[in-house]
Amino acid sequence: MIKRTLFQFFHWYSLGDSRLWKEVAAKASDLAELGITDVWLPPAYKGASGAYSVGYDTYDLFDLGEFDQKGSRATKYGDRAAFEVSCRALVDHGIRPIHDVVLNHKMGADEKERVVVRRVDAGDRRQIAEDDVEALAYTRFTFPGRGGKYSEFIWDKQCFSGVDLIEEPNESGVFRLMNEYGEGQWNDEVDDELGNFDYLMGADVEFRNKAVYEELKYWGRWFSDQVPVGGFRLDAAKHIPAWFFKDWVGHMRETVGDDLFVVAEYWHPDMGTLTNYLELVDKQLMLFDVALHHRFHDASKAGGDFDMRTIFDGSLVSANPQHAVTLVDNHDTQPLQSLEATVEPWFKPLAYALILLREQGTPCVFYPDLYGAEYSDKGTDESQHLVKMPAIGCLPKLIEARQRFANGPQVDQFDDPSVIGFTRHGTETEPGCVVVMSNGAAGEISVDLGPNQSSTLFIDFLGHHEAEVTVDEQGRANFPTNGGSVSVWVRRDAL
Numbered sequence: 001m002i003k004r005t006l007f008q009f010f011h012w013y014s015l016g017d018s019r020l021w022k023e024v025a026a027k028a029s030d031l032a033e034l035g036i037t038d039v040w041l042p043p044a045y046k047g048a049s050g051a052y053s054v055g056y057d058t059y060d061l062f063d064l065g066e067f068d069q070k071g072s073r074a075t076k077y078g079d080r081a082a083f084e085v086s087c088r089a090l091v092d093h094g095i096r097p098i099h100d101v102v103l104n105h106k107m108g109a110d111e112k113e114r115v116v117v118r119r120v121d122a123g124d125r126r127q128i129a130e131d132d133v134e135a136l137a138y139t140r141f142t143f144p145g146r147g148g149k150y151s152e153f154i155w156d157k158q159c160f161s162g163v164d165l166i167e168e169p170n171e172s173g174v175f176r177l178m179n180e181y182g183e184g185q186w187n188d189e190v191d192d193e194l195g196n197f198d199y200l201m202g203a204d205v206e207f208r209n210k211a212v213y214e215e216l217k218y219w220g221r222w223f224s225d226q227v228p229v230g231g232f233r234l235d236a237a238k239h240i241p242a243w244f245f246k247d248w249v250g251h252m253r254e255t256v257g258d259d260l261f262v263v264a265e266y267w268h269p270d271m272g273t274l275t276n277y278l279e280l281v282d283k284q285l286m287l288f289d290v291a292l293h294h295r296f297h298d299a300s301k302a303g304g305d306f307d308m309r310t311i312f313d314g315s316l317v318s319a320n321p322q323h324a325v326t327l328v329d330n331h332d333t334q335p336l337q338s339l340e341a342t343v344e345p346w347f348k349p350l351a352y353a354l355i356l357l358r359e360q361g362t363p364c365v366f367y368p369d370l371y372g373a374e375y376s377d378k379g380t381d382e383s384q385h386l387v388k389m390p391a392i393g394c395l396p397k398l399i400e401a402r403q404r405f406a407n408g409p410q411v412d413q414f415d416d417p418s419v420i421g422f423t424r425h426g427t428e429t430e431p432g433c434v435v436v437m438s439n440g441a442a443g444e445i446s447v448d449l450g451p452n453q454s455s456t457l458f459i460d461f462l463g464h465h466e467a468e469v470t471v472d473e474q475g476r477a478n479f480p481t482n483g484g485s486v487s488v489w490v491r492r493d494a495l
Contacts, residue, residue: 002035002037002403003035003037003402003403003406004037004038004261004362005035005036005037005038005356005362005363005365005399005402005403006036006037006038006039006040006098006261006263006325006362006363006364006365007031007036007038007039007040007364007365007367007370008040008330008331008364008365008366008367009023009024009039009040009041009042009367010041010042010077010331010367011330011331011334011366011367011368011373011389012054012331012332012334012337013334013373013375013377014042014054014076014077014367016051016052016076016077018051018074018076018077018078018079018082019077019078020042020076020077020078021077021078021079021082021083021085021086022078022082022086024039024041024086024089024090025082025085025086025089028086028089028090028092028093028095029093031093031095032093032094032095034396034399034400035399035400035402035403036095036365036399037094037095037096038095038096038097038098038230038231038261039090039095039096039097039098040098040100040233040364041086041087041097041098041099041100042054042055042077042100043055043056043058043100043101043102043235044064044065044075044077044083044099044100044227045058045059045060045061045062045063045064045075046059046060046063046064046065046067046069046070046075047059047070047075047076047107047108048070048107048108048202049070049108050069050070050071050072050075051070051071051072051074051075051076052076053070053075053076054076054331055075055076055077055100055102056102056235057107057108057202058102058103058105058106058107058202059106059107059108059141060141060143060146061219061223062143062146062149062150062151062219062222063143063145063146064080064083064226064227065077065078065079065080065082065083066079066080066146067143067145067146067149068145069143069144069145069146070108083227084226084227087227087228088228090228091228091230095230096228096230096231096261097227097228097229097230098230098231098232098233098261098263099223099227099229099231099232099233100232100233100235101220101232101233101234101235102235102236103205103216103234103235103240103248104200104204104205104235104236104239104240105200105201105202105203105204105205105236106141106155106160106202106203106205107201107202107203108138109138109139109140109141109155109203110140110141110142110143110144111138111140111142112136112137112138112139112140112167113136113137113139113140113156113157114134114135114136115134115135115136115137115139115157115163115166115177115178116132116133116134116135116177116178117132117133117135117137117163117166117175117176117177117178118130118131118132118133118175118176118178118184119131119133119173119174119175120162120173120174120175120176120199121174122173122174122194123194124194124195125174125186125194125195125196125197125198125199126186126195126196127195128176128184128185132178133166133169133175135166135167135168135169135171135175136166136167136168137157137163137165137166137167137175137177137203138163138165138203139155139156139157139159139160139163139177139203140154140155140156140157141154141155141156142154150222151215151218151219151222153211153215155203155212157177157179158179158180158181158206158209158211159203159205159206159209159211159212160177160203160204160205160206161176161177161181161182161186161187161198161199161204161205161206162174162175162176162177162186162198162199162203162204163175163177163202163203163204164199164201164202174199177206179206181206181208181209182206182208186198186199187206187207187208187240187241188241189241189242189243189280190238190239190240190241190242191238191239191266191268191273193238197238197239198239198241199239200236200239204239205240207240207241207244213244213247216248217247217248217251220248220251220252220255220256221252221255221256224252224255224256229256229257229260230260230261231260231261231262231263232249232252232260232261232262232263233262233263233264233265234249234262234263234264234265234285235265236265237264237265237266237277237287238266238267238268238277242277242280242281243280245264245281245285246280246281246282246284249262249281249284249285250282250284253284261286262284262285262286263285263286263287263288263325263362264277264281264285264286264287264288265288266287266288266290267288267290267332267339268290269290269291269294269314270291271291271314271316271319271320274287274316274320275319275320278320278323283323285323286323286324286325286362287316287323287324287325288325288327288330288364289315289316289317289324289325289326289327289361290316291314291315291316292312292315292316292317292324292326292327292355293327293328293329293333293341293343294341295310295311295312295313295314295315296311296328296343296347296351297333297341297342297343299311299347299350299351299439300343300344300346300347300348300351301344303439303440303484304418304439304440304441306439307417308414308416308417308418308419308420308437308438308439309414309415309416309417309420311354311414311420317355317360317361318360321359321360321361324360324361324362325361325362325363325364326354326355326361326362326363326364327355327363327364327366328343328348328351328352328355328365328366328369329342329343329366329368329369330364330366331366334366334368334373334387334389335385335387335389336377336378336379336385336387345389345390345392346484347439348369348392348395349392349394349395349398349462349485349486350437350439350485350486352365352369352392352395352398353398353435353437353486353488354437356398356399356401356402356406357398357401357402357405357406357422357424357433357435357488358406358410358422359406359410359424363402365395365399368389368391369389369391369392369395370391370392370395370396371391372388372389372390372391373387373388373389374386374387374388374389375387394462394463394464394486397461397462397463397488398462398488401433401461401462401488401490404431404490404494405424405426405431405432405433405461405488405490405494406424406433407424407426407427407430407431407432408424408425408426408427408430408432409424409425410422410423410424410425411423411425413445413447415445416443416445418438418439418440418441418443419436419437419438419440419443419444419445419481420436420437420438420445421434421435421436421437421445421447421479421481422434422435423435423447423449425449431490431491431494432490433461433488433489433490434447434449434458434479434488434489434490435486435487435488435489436479436480436481436486436487436489437481437485437486437487438481438482438483438484438485438486439484440483440484441483442480442481442482442483443480443481443483444478444479444480444481445478445479446476446477446478446479447476447477447478447479448474448475448476449471449475449476449477450475451473451474451475452475453471453475454471454472454473454474454475455470455471455473456470456471456491456493457469457470457471457491457492457493458470458471458477458479458489458490458491458492459489459490459492459495460487460488460489461488461489461490461495462486462487462488464481464482464485464486464487465480465481465482465485465487467480468492469489
């Protein structure tokens with residue numbers, strides 16, 4: 001049975017100049033052979049910064065690199081034709097395209113409008129001033145370069161709940177737009193950070209406007225008619241009312257396909273918060289396991305002082321595995337980004353073994369970990385930093401091992417603070433494996449495989465350990481690992 005393995009085919013500093021869509025098409029075959037089943041693509045539509053946009057500053061959802069807008073026709077990743085080719089290449093190789101959907105806000109408005117706003121306490125968004133302020137704001141989106149093709153909808157001040165910049169008076173901050181929606185209050189069913197985390201950036205979309213609500217559903221149907229869609233990654237879910245995504249995802253399942261893979265970015269480590277959110281959206285989607293990512297980060301920083309028996313404590317995959325997408329790093333946690341909490345390279349083989357080879361969760365592999373990355377940017381100290389993210393040498397083998405050997409019942413042996421392991425016992429037709437890792441000194445675990453495995457010879461599929469392990473007459477064997485390393489022990493005859 002093929003296990004779902006998601007691959008994030010970009011990072012924040014992916015090269016521009018229309019190269020990424022071509023790279024997707026070129027690597028589709030290799031990814032399929034490796035065992036990747038789903039590829040998460042970056043936002044495909046035009047951002048406010050045009051050809052330089054990573055895609056999260058949404059300008060025009062209907063411009064997939066087709067129209068001369070924001071200084072370019074193509075997006076950073078390529079034009080519409082190349083995007084279509086990349087999606088078809090994935091499908092032709094049995095891989096489902098997972099598309100990034102950024103509906104929370106719009107940026108780069110075409111015109112200013114006269115608006116009425118109220119100032120908001122940035123530290124507690126529930127504190128909204130009582131005084132109205134007349135001002136100008138960038139809230140009118142007419143998309144002149146597209147000229148009404150695909151949609152004639154014009155976004156104006158009635159389509160947004162807040163902005164962060166006004167003119168006459170010239171101020172920046174958080175401002176609640178006073179219109180006919182919400183009686184001056186933010187949306188509910190959003191995260192309670194900062195009191196109410198409805199507002200994030202730009203012109204914040206007002207989902208209570210029925211016209212906006214219907215336009216976004218129409219866009220989802222339209223987009224799915226343009227390119228193959230295997231699912232969606234939903235950006236900034238903690239800032240969007242849960243009732244909207246409950247309806248939007250339900251509509252997509254009804255009109256596009258009931259087997260869509262949908263994962264939301266609700267960046268919160270608290271299980272109570274995530275469980276409540278899953279209930280609000282009728283459990284129609286999955287969530288990224290933020291808590292597990294932070295456990296990996298902490299473990300990689302602490303080295304041998306971290307108690308590996310606790311690695312899954314507080315994680316979504318341990319509490320609600322069927323709704324957990326596990327990850328090691330992503331474009332927000334990589335060095336110099338807003339949620340930077342990078343997992344150190346030495347620990348990444350251990351972390352990937354823990355998400356790729358276990359029964360629970362759907363693992364997501366990050367582009368730089370497979371292919372490497374090098375880039376430079378300013379840090380918080382305003383100086384320029386050169387970052388090199390090395391490819392993890394054993395990662396292709398770990399992905400392959402997921403498809404070949406991560407089979408059958410799972411038995412954990414988390415008995416030692418440094419050396420832990422687990423056994424996948426295989427099935428009648430599919431081989432299993434024994435996974436052993438240490439964040440300290442070399443060690444081993446003793447495993448009872450049963451008398452039917454007597455005299456069976458095991459080797460490390462990753463090649464990290466040179467030993468050969470033979471199971472004794474009682475079906476037991478000691479499986480070693482090097483210090484700060486991981487080994488995946490498989491039957492030699494299964495190779």
